[in-house]
Amino acid sequence: MSTATSIPSTPATASAPRSRRPPSGAPASAASRSSRTACSATTAGLPTCFVRDEFPREPKWPEGFEVSVFDPAEGREFHDALEDGFAEEWGHTEEPFEAFAKRRLAEERFDPSLWTTVRAEGEITAVLLADWKRNGEAGWVGSVTVRKPWRRRGLGEALLLRSFGQFYERGERVVQLGVDAENPSGATRLYERVGMSVSFEAVIYAKDLPG
Numbered sequence: 001m002s003t004a005t006s007i008p009s010t011p012a013t014a015s016a017p018r019s020r021r022p023p024s025g026a027p028a029s030a031a032s033r034s035s036r037t038a039c040s041a042t043t044a045g046l047p048t049c050f051v052r053d054e055f056p057r058e059p060k061w062p063e064g065f066e067v068s069v070f071d072p073a074e075g076r077e078f079h080d081a082l083e084d085g086f087a088e089e090w091g092h093t094e095e096p097f098e099a100f101a102k103r104r105l106a107e108e109r110f111d112p113s114l115w116t117t118v119r120a121e122g123e124i125t126a127v128l129l130a131d132w133k134r135n136g137e138a139g140w141v142g143s144v145t146v147r148k149p150w151r152r153r154g155l156g157e158a159l160l161l162r163s164f165g166q167f168y169e170r171g172e173r174v175v176q177l178g179v180d181a182e183n184p185s186g187a188t189r190l191y192e193r194v195g196m197s198v199s200f201e202a203v204i205y206a207k208d209l210p211g
Contacts, residue, residue, distance in 0.1 A: 056164035057194075062153045065125065067162070070115030074124075075105055078117060081124040085145025090180045104142075109134065114166060116159055118146075125150040128159040132170065139167035141177040156187075160194050 061067060070078060079097045086092045095103075104110060111132055118126040126146040134140035141163055146155045167175055179187050181201070 056168055057161055058165070059158035059161035060154065061158050062155065064120055065155065066119045067158075068117050068119070070112045070117050070127075070129070072105060072112060074117065075101060077124055078115075078127055081127050081147055082129075082143060082145060085127070085147050086143070090182065104129070114163070116162060118155055118159065120150065126155045126159060128163055130163050130166070132167075133172075135176060138174040138176045139163075139170075139172045141175060144177070156190050157194055160190070164194070 076097050079100050082100075083094055109131060114130040114132065116128045117124055124147075126144075128144040129142045131140045131142055134142070141160070144156060144159050144163075146153075146159075164175055175196075176199070177191070177196075179191065181188055
């Protein structure tokens with residue numbers, strides 16, 4: 001699911017709580033936990049930020065998959081894989097390729113060397129896109145996803161470890177990302193497995209109003 005890694009000089013101490021979507025009609029409220037770094041809210045919805053606190057391991061790629069740095073020429077196919085991977089994510093709204101290209105590929109900070117594409121038999125199976133210090137003094141994993149038919153094979157873990165290594169080579173010691181704590185693909189367990197922990201958590205309440 002994305003060569004630089006990050007490790008905080010002071011390890012984050014927060015454990016990894018699970019946020020829940022409250023029932024309709026619940027009163028508005030928010031909860032947060034903080035450590036040495038904090039994570040800004042993202043368009044993903046529930047911004048749970050994980051902080052890297054140990055030296056990155058080398059990624060182990062399953063057989064039959066080809067890993068490469070993102071090539072802008074494959075932008076539309078990359079985007080299709082991204083949309084497919086997040087189709088079941090809570091709060092996800094499909095973004096047309098033209099809007100994605102303008103927002104991400106055309107922005108000044110865009111660095112394709114931090115984006116990763118994984119293929120099997122020529123088809124994109126998993127992607128990761130990351131940014132250098134997007135939210136302050138930390139590396140930022142904007143999105144990482146594995147398409148449904150290729151999940152549970154270790155691609156997500158390998159992508160993250162590859163990304164951590166890239167940030168580390170650039171001298172970065174902190175990596176952050178945002179995630180829906182109830183992600184149906186079990187993303188939070190993956191992030192804990194690669195040594196990340198929660199530094200900020202928000203709970204979002206919603207209520208349907210008549211009319």
